[in-house]
Amino acid sequence: MHIARLLRHALSDQVARVRAINHRYAVPRLAMSPAVRFSLLALRIYLVLLVVLLGYKFVTLVVH
Amino acid sequence: MNPITSLYYGFRRNLKAFRLYLVLSGPGLVVMIADNDAGGITTYAATGARYGYHLIWFLLLLIPVAYYVQEMTVRLGAVTKRGHAEAIFDGFGAFWGWFSLIDLIFVDWLTLVTEFVGMTAALAIFGVPAWATVAGVCVLMGVMVVNGRYWTWEKIAMVFCVLNLIYIPGAFMVQPRVSDILSQGLIPNFAGGFNGQLFFFLMANIGTTIAPWMLFFQQSSVVDKGMKEKDIPWGRADTLIGSVFTVVVAVFIVIVTGAVLGGVDIDDAAKAASVLMARDRWLGTFMAIGLFDAGLLGAICISLASSWAFGEIFGWAHSLNNKIREAPAFYVNYLLTLITAGLVVLIPGAPLVLITLFVQVVAVTLLPAALVFLILLLNDHRTMGEYANTTAQNIVGGAIVGVIIALSTLYALSTLFPNLFG
Numbered sequence: 001m002h003i004a005r006l007l008r009h010a011l012s013d014q015v016a017r018v019r020a021i022n023h024r025y026a027v028p029r030l031a032m033s034p035a036v037r038f039s040l041l042a043l044r045i046y047l048v049l050l051v052v053l054l055g056y057k058f059v060t061l062v063v064h
Numbered sequence: 065m066n067p068i069t070s071l072y073y074g075f076r077r078n079l080k081a082f083r084l085y086l087v088l089s090g091p092g093l094v095v096m097i098a099d100n101d102a103g104g105i106t107t108y109a110a111t112g113a114r115y116g117y118h119l120i121w122f123l124l125l126l127i128p129v130a131y132y133v134q135e136m137t138v139r140l141g142a143v144t145k146r147g148h149a150e151a152i153f154d155g156f157g158a159f160w161g162w163f164s165l166i167d168l169i170f171v172d173w174l175t176l177v178t179e180f181v182g183m184t185a186a187l188a189i190f191g192v193p194a195w196a197t198v199a200g201v202c203v204l205m206g207v208m209v210v211n212g213r214y215w216t217w218e219k220i221a222m223v224f225c226v227l228n229l230i231y232i233p234g235a236f237m238v239q240p241r242v243s244d245i246l247s248q249g250l251i252p253n254f255a256g257g258f259n260g261q262l263f264f265f266l267m268a269n270i271g272t273t274i275a276p277w278m279l280f281f282q283q284s285s286v287v288d289k290g291m292k293e294k295d296i297p298w299g300r301a302d303t304l305i306g307s308v309f310t311v312v313v314a315v316f317i318v319i320v321t322g323a324v325l326g327g328v329d330i331d332d333a334a335k336a337a338s339v340l341m342a343r344d345r346w347l348g349t350f351m352a353i354g355l356f357d358a359g360l361l362g363a364i365c366i367s368l369a370s371s372w373a374f375g376e377i378f379g380w381a382h383s384l385n386n387k388i389r390e391a392p393a394f395y396v397n398y399l400l401t402l403i404t405a406g407l408v409v410l411i412p413g414a415p416l417v418l419i420t421l422f423v424q425v426v427a428v429t430l431l432p433a434a435l436v437f438l439i440l441l442l443n444d445h446r447t448m449g450e451y452a453n454t455t456a457q458n459i460v461g462g463a464i465v466g467v468i469i470a471l472s473t474l475y476a477l478s479t480l481f482p483n484l485f486g
Contacts, residue, residue: 021158021377028157030444039436040156050429050473057480 090218091285092138092299094365095278096130096306097225100313101362102182102333103175103420104272105355108314109336111265112321113328115256117240120249122266123314126273131307132464133435136442137279138299139451141286148283149373152437155444160437165373167430172277172370174423176363176405181416183359184409185334189341189352198406205364205402209395214288214384221364227357228313234350235316238323245319260478267475273310274468276430277369279438284372288383293451320351333358363402371398428476432469439465 030036065073100108111119137148144151149168153161183201184194208220248255254262282303291299321336324343330336333355341348368384371394375382381391388395408414439461442453453461 017378021153021161025153025158025161028155028160030155030440031446036440039440040160043433043436046432046473047429050476053477053480 090222090302091282091289091291092134092302092304092306093225093309094218094221094306094361095134095282095285096303096310097228097313098221098281098361098365099130099273099275099278099310100228100358101175101272101366102179102355102359103362103423104314105182105317105358106331106333106336107265107268107272108317109321109325109333109351110330111269112318112323113325113330113336114265115262116322116326117245117249117319118253118255119265119269120245120315120318121252123269123311123318124250126269126314127307127311129270129464129468130273130310131304132461133274133438133468134278134282134303134307135300136438136453136461137283138286138291138303139296139448140438140441141283142291142293142296142299143448143451145287146283147287147372147376148280148434148438150376151283151441152434153377155441156437160433161377164430164433164437165377167426167433168276168280168373169370171423171427171430172366173401173405174419174426175275175277176366176401177408177416178420178423179359179363179366180406180409181359181420182333183356183363185332186337186352186356186359189334189337189348194410198410201360201363202399202402202406204360205367206399208364209384209398210388217384218289221361224357224361224364225309228354228361229309230350230354230357231313231316231320234347234354235319235323237344237347237350238320240319240323249315264475264478267471267478269314270468270471271427271475274431274435274472276427276434277366279434280373281365281369284369284376288372288385296451317354320347363405367398367401367405370401371395428472431472435465435469 108123140151141147146154149161149165152164180198180201184197187197188194208217211217256262286299320340321330324347325336325339328339330339333351337348337351337355339348340351372382374380374397375391375394378393380393382394383391386394408419409416439453439458442448442461443458445452
């Protein structure tokens with residue numbers, strides 16, 4: 001019981017920390033110029049494609 | 065002033081500059097030499113065994129590549145006094161920050177497992193059981209950080225950097241023909257024509273030269289060392305010397321395996337050491353010691369890169385100048401990362417080969433992001449001021465980053481789909 005309470009307390013403490021971090025960095029400090037926007041968009045597309053490829057590889061491994 | 069007096073003052077000036085360099089050197093040298101980690105040694109050993117001296121010219125081209133990328137972290141760290149993880153959170157917001165941090169922790173941990181694979185394999189050649197290697201390394205790395213001084217940690221790490229040079233006498237022992245090295249190695253050529261296998265080796269060599277943890281490590285290290293804007297020229301010199309050293313060591317490994325193991329199919333450095341041991345006991349011993357040292361250096365830097373990054377974001381005290389009681393979370397994170405990675409190697413039947421391949425693939429999800437963020441942060445004139453990238457630096461740095469992203473992506477794809485390039 002005591003351990004469960006301690007774990008719950010530790011978990012809620014960490015969640016609060018993460019929320020505080022999210023709040024602290026909610027607004028990017030870097031000015032979002034067109035070049036920065038384009039770079040971040042290209043990065044998102046690149047990462048999505050990479051994740052799709054990884055997913056495809058995983059599925060083919062599981063199927064075979 | 066007479067010539068003797070002028071010579072004397074010149075000597076005094078250079079001696080003073082050298083002493084200052086010794087004080088300020090460290091992050092660049094350590095990160096660059098640690099770049100020749102267990103995975104790197106395997107790549108260079110395999111390159112030499114497969115292509116002899118023919119790709120030495122390509123390795124030499126990697127000196128400016130490594131320098132340009134890592135030099136940017138020196139400027140960013142010295143000017144912002146922030147580690148790379150914190151700089152990404154601050155510059156690009158929580159989404160990209162968490163993406164980078166979680167990816168870094170994951171990649172670092174997997175890479176740490178591969179370092180333990182290399183270290184246990186190297187000491188197994190001398191009959192040391194894996195559990196003893198893992199326990200010994202964890203104790204050694206714990207002792208390195210408990211004294212609570214960055215300076216002491218750095219100087220111990222530099223001793224291990226010196227040990228990384230063991231391949232140089234090793235190369236002299238095999239007595240290679242210098243004329244062969246010069247004629248085959250220094251003139252750009254593609255031995256056997258440009259094919260899928262050669263492309264794979266070129267990509268692997270680039271992939272081992274720039275790794276995501278290096279960016280995070282050097283920037284955090286610059287901050288922990290307390291370098292300021294005025295120290296940037298020394299940081300640059302340190303990084304340049306480190307870049308030269310790392311490639312020189314790589315070249316000497318290629319010379320050793322190219323001279324002795326030509327035509328032998330090598331897929332890991334421990335196998336290279338075993339084969340060399342059968343031919344020449346001392347040469348095999350040098351190779352195995354070098355592999356252990358490479359794994360140890362990699363482990364030292366990678367575990368710290370993760371702990372620094374976590375500390376920066378969670379606001380823990382995260383300096384090697386803190387005692388354990390002052391920064392418990394930082395040291396617990398450091399040791400936990402280390403011990404859990406070491407334990408994986410001890411699990412019977414653990415998929416270590418799969419982990420080694422997986423590292424290359426997962427690293428590619430972080431490397432492009434980290435490099436793009438680096439270039440963008442270096443173009444933030446409001447923060448960087450006179451240390452922001454110039455147009456020329458953007459052209460050179462941008463081109464290098466573009467090539468690294470393209471080739472490391474292709475390398476990851478060829479790891480996932482081995483028949484992609486024929």
